[in-house]
Amino acid sequence: MTTQAPARGPGRAGSLLPWAIRLERRLEVPRWLPVVTTIGAVMVALAISGIVLWVAGGDPIPTFIHIVRSSFGSLGVLSDTLVKATPLILTGLACALAFRMRLWNIGAEGQFLMGAWGASAVVLIPIVPAGTPSIVTIPLMMAAGMIVGGAYGAIPGILKAYRGVNEIIVTLMLNYVAALWISYWVFGPWSEGGFQLTAQFPHEAWLPRLSDYADVVPAFSGLTVHLGLVFGLVAAVLVRFLLSRSRRGYEIRLIGDSPRAARYAGINVARNTVIVFAISGALAGLAGMSEVSGVVHRLQQAISPGYGFTAIIVAYIAKLHPYGVIVAAIAFGALILAGREIQPSGIPAMIQGIILFSLIASEVALRYRVRLERRGA
Numbered sequence: 001m002t003t004q005a006p007a008r009g010p011g012r013a014g015s016l017l018p019w020a021i022r023l024e025r026r027l028e029v030p031r032w033l034p035v036v037t038t039i040g041a042v043m044v045a046l047a048i049s050g051i052v053l054w055v056a057g058g059d060p061i062p063t064f065i066h067i068v069r070s071s072f073g074s075l076g077v078l079s080d081t082l083v084k085a086t087p088l089i090l091t092g093l094a095c096a097l098a099f100r101m102r103l104w105n106i107g108a109e110g111q112f113l114m115g116a117w118g119a120s121a122v123v124l125i126p127i128v129p130a131g132t133p134s135i136v137t138i139p140l141m142m143a144a145g146m147i148v149g150g151a152y153g154a155i156p157g158i159l160k161a162y163r164g165v166n167e168i169i170v171t172l173m174l175n176y177v178a179a180l181w182i183s184y185w186v187f188g189p190w191s192e193g194g195f196q197l198t199a200q201f202p203h204e205a206w207l208p209r210l211s212d213y214a215d216v217v218p219a220f221s222g223l224t225v226h227l228g229l230v231f232g233l234v235a236a237v238l239v240r241f242l243l244s245r246s247r248r249g250y251e252i253r254l255i256g257d258s259p260r261a262a263r264y265a266g267i268n269v270a271r272n273t274v275i276v277f278a279i280s281g282a283l284a285g286l287a288g289m290s291e292v293s294g295v296v297h298r299l300q301q302a303i304s305p306g307y308g309f310t311a312i313i314v315a316y317i318a319k320l321h322p323y324g325v326i327v328a329a330i331a332f333g334a335l336i337l338a339g340r341e342i343q344p345s346g347i348p349a350m351i352q353g354i355i356l357f358s359l360i361a362s363e364v365a366l367r368y369r370v371r372l373e374r375r376g377a
Contacts, residue, residue, distance in 0.1 A: 023368040033366060034319045041362035042317070045355040052350065063347070071334030079210070079223040083295060085326075085333030087112065087304075089232030090287035091311035092318065092325040093239050094153075094280040100243060100320050101256040101276050107156060107171025108284040109308025110178035111149040115285025116292045117182060118148030120299040123205045124190050124198055134204045141205060141289055142231075149285015150278040152178070157277025161270035167277075175308070186301050197300035207294035228290025233326065235283060240322040252276060284308060305336060313356045 050060030071081045091108045098105035119141040122128060127144070128137055155174065159165035183196070190198040207227040214221040243249040251272055255262040262269055287307065292299055310332055317331075318324030332352065339348040364370075 018374060020373050022371045022373055023364070024371060026367060026369055029366055037362040037365045038317055038319060038359065040365075041358040042355060045351070045358035048358070049351045049354050052354075053347070067334065067338040067348075070338045070340075075219075076222055077337070079225045081330065081333045081337050082225050082229055083333075084336045085329040086226070086228045086232050086294070087287040087291050087307045088311055088314055088329035088332055089229075089326055090235060090290065091284050091307050092314035092329050093232075093235055093322055094283035094287070095311045095315035096318060096320040096322065096325055097239055097243070097252075097283070098276055098280040099315055101252045101272070102259075103157075103160070103273060103276055103280075104168045105153070105156070105171055105277065105280050106168055106312065107153065107174045107308070108280070108311050109304060109306065110171070110175035111153050111281040111284035112288040112291075112304055112308045113175075113178040113182050114152040114281075115145035115149035115288030116299060116303055117178075117185065117288070118285065119145035119289035119292055120190070120198065120201075121148075123201050124299070130202060132204060134206075134208075137204045138207065138227075138293065141293055142286065145285045145289030146282040147285070149288060150282035153281015153284065154274055154278040157274040160277070161273040182299070182303070183301055186299055190299065192298075196302075198298045201293070201297045205293055206297055207290065209294070224295075226290070226294035228287075228294040231286060231290055232329075235286070236322040236326055239283075243322070248272075248275075284311075310336070310352060313352055313359070316356065316359045 046064070050064070053060040053063055070077060072078055091112055094108045094111065095105055122137065122141045122144050128140060152174065156165070156167045156170040159170055160167045185191075186196050186198055187194075192199045209226045210217075210220040210223040212220075241249075243252065251262065251267045254265065255267065255269055255272055259269055288303075291303060291307075296303060314325055314328040314332055317328040335348040335351060
């Protein structure tokens with residue numbers, strides 16, 4: 001049954017807008033919709049970025065082409081892109097896991113730094129004597145990075161679970177604590193000649209690269225991809241299995257969907273909060289270990305260009321799916337790599353920010369159905 005709207009005089013505002021937009025909350029989200037909205041949000045973000053570049057006097061099309069060429073144009077630059085993507089995969093998984101339980105871990109950056117510190121301590125204290133073979137040193141560095149990062153991640157988890165402290169504030173502040181902690185060690189006890197870096201690690205503490213096997217496979221010459229990429233790929237598979245095939249993953253998903261229903265089902269929400277934060281911190285800590293051992297080969301103050309913060313965008317683009325994190329991390333690794341060749345260097349960061357805002361705006365399409373209706377109908 002329809003009703004007819006009363007006639008409006010020519011002076012009334014309603015006559016100027018005969019149509020109205022109405023939002024209806026979705027009872028069920030189609031499985032294809034998150035993918036479509038993500039792609040659409042990224043395309044809109046690129047269009048907005050192009051307009052901003054054009055207004056600023058740049059030429060957006062050649063700029064975007066240059067970003068693609070400088071990141072994927074040859075096997076060598078593709079290798080460098082994957083190196084930049086490696087810590088983003090691990091920190092992106094850290095954020096995605098926490099976000100799936102609606103725990104807003106904004107501290108992946110600090111957990112990354114603490115993981116890098118823990119891995120470095122194995123060599124610089126030293127926990128193992130000089131000359132210890134790689135088969136012993138590298139696993140110890142991995143364990144140390146994950147333990148320190150996991151312990152650092154557990155701090156906001158404990159405060160959230162047992163004191164009700166807002167995890168956003170705690171994790172954000174702990175990022176600054178971790179940065180100052182790194183500064184103390186690289187300027188103080190571990191400083192090499194008073195500079196903001198440590199002595200170079202021995203070769204036994206370096207993650208193997210493809211270029212190390214160039215004698216066997218000449219095509220690997222100059223390729224910088226290291227074992228950390230394998231860590232990230234394996235971690236994605238394990239996180240996917242944890243979330244979709246394990247009892248713990250069922251509890252995580254249920255708490256994320258409805259904490260009240262989870263408590264009614266007898267699930268210990270506090271314990272899962274601490275566990276998820278610890279696992280998230282361990283993944284970010286492993287990212288820090290892979291960076292100091294596979295790329296820098298020393299601990300230094302500027303070890304991260306903001307991997308932990310970029311990981312938040314990576315997790316959002318992936319819609320918290322572990323395999324989607326891999327794809328999104330490679331794309332953002334390309335943006336970070338392209339930042340070395342594009343002037344001003346803030347253009348990739350601008351694009352990242354616009355993508356994040358577009359993704360947040362796209363949540364409206366996921367939660368609501370947009371309807372266009374004639375007024376009075």
